[in-house]
Amino acid sequence: MNELSPQTRAQETSGQRFAPVAEVGAAALVLIVIGGIYMASYAPRRAPLGPPIGLTIASATLVLANLVMLARTKGFAWDKFFLVGRWTLLSYVVAAGLIEFAFVKDHTSGGPLVLITAMLVLFAVIVPLIISFTVARYQSSEAHL
Amino acid sequence: MLGIWGMWGAMTDTTAEVLSTGHAARHSPPLVGPAPVIQIVPLKGLPIVAVLIAFLVASIGFNWQWGLDFNHVAGGGLWTGIDLFVGLVVGPILGRLSIPARAEFSARFMPKMVLLMPTLVAMTLASGFQLALDLGNLKASSPNHSWLIFSFVVVGVMAVIALALLEPANLAVLFEMRKPRPNGEVIAKLMKRFIYAAGITGLMQVATLIIMTRVASQ
Numbered sequence: 001m002n003e004l005s006p007q008t009r010a011q012e013t014s015g016q017r018f019a020p021v022a023e024v025g026a027a028a029l030v031l032i033v034i035g036g037i038y039m040a041s042y043a044p045r046r047a048p049l050g051p052p053i054g055l056t057i058a059s060a061t062l063v064l065a066n067l068v069m070l071a072r073t074k075g076f077a078w079d080k081f082f083l084v085g086r087w088t089l090l091s092y093v094v095a096a097g098l099i100e101f102a103f104v105k106d107h108t109s110g111g112p113l114v115l116i117t118a119m120l121v122l123f124a125v126i127v128p129l130i131i132s133f134t135v136a137r138y139q140s141s142e143a144h145l
Numbered sequence: 146m147l148g149i150w151g152m153w154g155a156m157t158d159t160t161a162e163v164l165s166t167g168h169a170a171r172h173s174p175p176l177v178g179p180a181p182v183i184q185i186v187p188l189k190g191l192p193i194v195a196v197l198i199a200f201l202v203a204s205i206g207f208n209w210q211w212g213l214d215f216n217h218v219a220g221g222g223l224w225t226g227i228d229l230f231v232g233l234v235v236g237p238i239l240g241r242l243s244i245p246a247r248a249e250f251s252a253r254f255m256p257k258m259v260l261l262m263p264t265l266v267a268m269t270l271a272s273g274f275q276l277a278l279d280l281g282n283l284k285a286s287s288p289n290h291s292w293l294i295f296s297f298v299v300v301g302v303m304a305v306i307a308l309a310l311l312e313p314a315n316l317a318v319l320f321e322m323r324k325p326r327p328n329g330e331v332i333a334k335l336m337k338r339f340i341y342a343a344g345i346t347g348l349m350q351v352a353t354l355i356i357m358t359r360v361a362s363q
Binding site for chain 1 (some may be wrong): 198202267271275278284285298301304305312313314316317320321328
């Protein structure tokens with residue numbers, strides 16, 4: 001009959017056994033977005049780089065922590081993760097490339113360009129990570145007894 | 146993306162009906178009739194997206210005024226219009242349809258949104274930033290400067306909601322619906338995200354309309 005207690009069902013549905021990869025990824029994304037808004041708000045002038053560098057480092061740290069948590073995840077639908085991940089990665093690499101193109105076109109160079117490139121790399125990694133994790137967590141066998 | 150939200154609110158009703166059957170909700174097909182065949186990314190639409198993105202790139206690359214205006218006005222108008230139309234018109238209608246009709250509509254509609262909305266958002270934002278630079282609206286001395294910074298914040302909030310909540314949930318639901326026996330509880334949980342974010346994104350769209358009309362009239 002596979003009768004399950006409400007608590008067990010709630011845990012399964014919420015995916016609580018998985019690390020908070022999506023939540024940490026969202027936090028990393030928020031940091032990148034704040035950094036991007038900060039830099040854009042100074043355009044066409046050169047923005048002070050200290051705050052966005054700090055935000056980028058913090059975001060990169062969260063992404064690394066996320067990758068470690070993800071690598072330790074057990075009972076995960078890795079096939080679905082990589083299936084969704086590679087296509088969304090392709091999609092967001094193209095999107096990030098478009099944004100980079102716009103900044104290069106607008107003669108952004110030196111430190112700001114390096115920083116923007118780093119932020120875009122993080123952006124292109126974070127979003128596919130969140131999307132593919134969210135899809136895969138609900139495709140995992142444990143979540144569908 | 147209020148539109149998606151309104152529709153998914155209707156889908157949540159579907160889930161509630163499915164779940165109201167108790168045990169059957171978990172171990173029986175939750176949708177009456179044959180499960181709809183779902184193509185998550187409509188491949189036929191990719192060439193159209195490629196053409197629009199190429200047009201966007203050319204407009205920015207050559208600083209083509211008409212191209213930038215077209216991308217920003219057409220993309221922004223469709224983005225906001227689709228969100229509001231689907232949320233306020235299609236969503237309530239969908240909520241009154243039979244469960245199989247809702248499922249079939251969603252199975253055909255949501256994959257199109259997977260391509261359409263990111264394309265419109267890219268057209269709007271990329272051309273908008275370029276226009277703001279060209280027109281001098283980003284300069285600190287411009288009367289529109291503070292409005293544009295406000296619009297960056299609005300777009301930032303919408304971007305985080307769309308990228309971290311809506312799009313992952315959208316794809317997860319589509320994958321769930323492709324299963325022979327979709328899990329109603331999983332769909333209901335993912336739909337909750339849409340409902341909570343609907344209010345925020347709706348406010349953001351209204352805020353965007355106010356900001357952009359304000360900028361255009363100064």
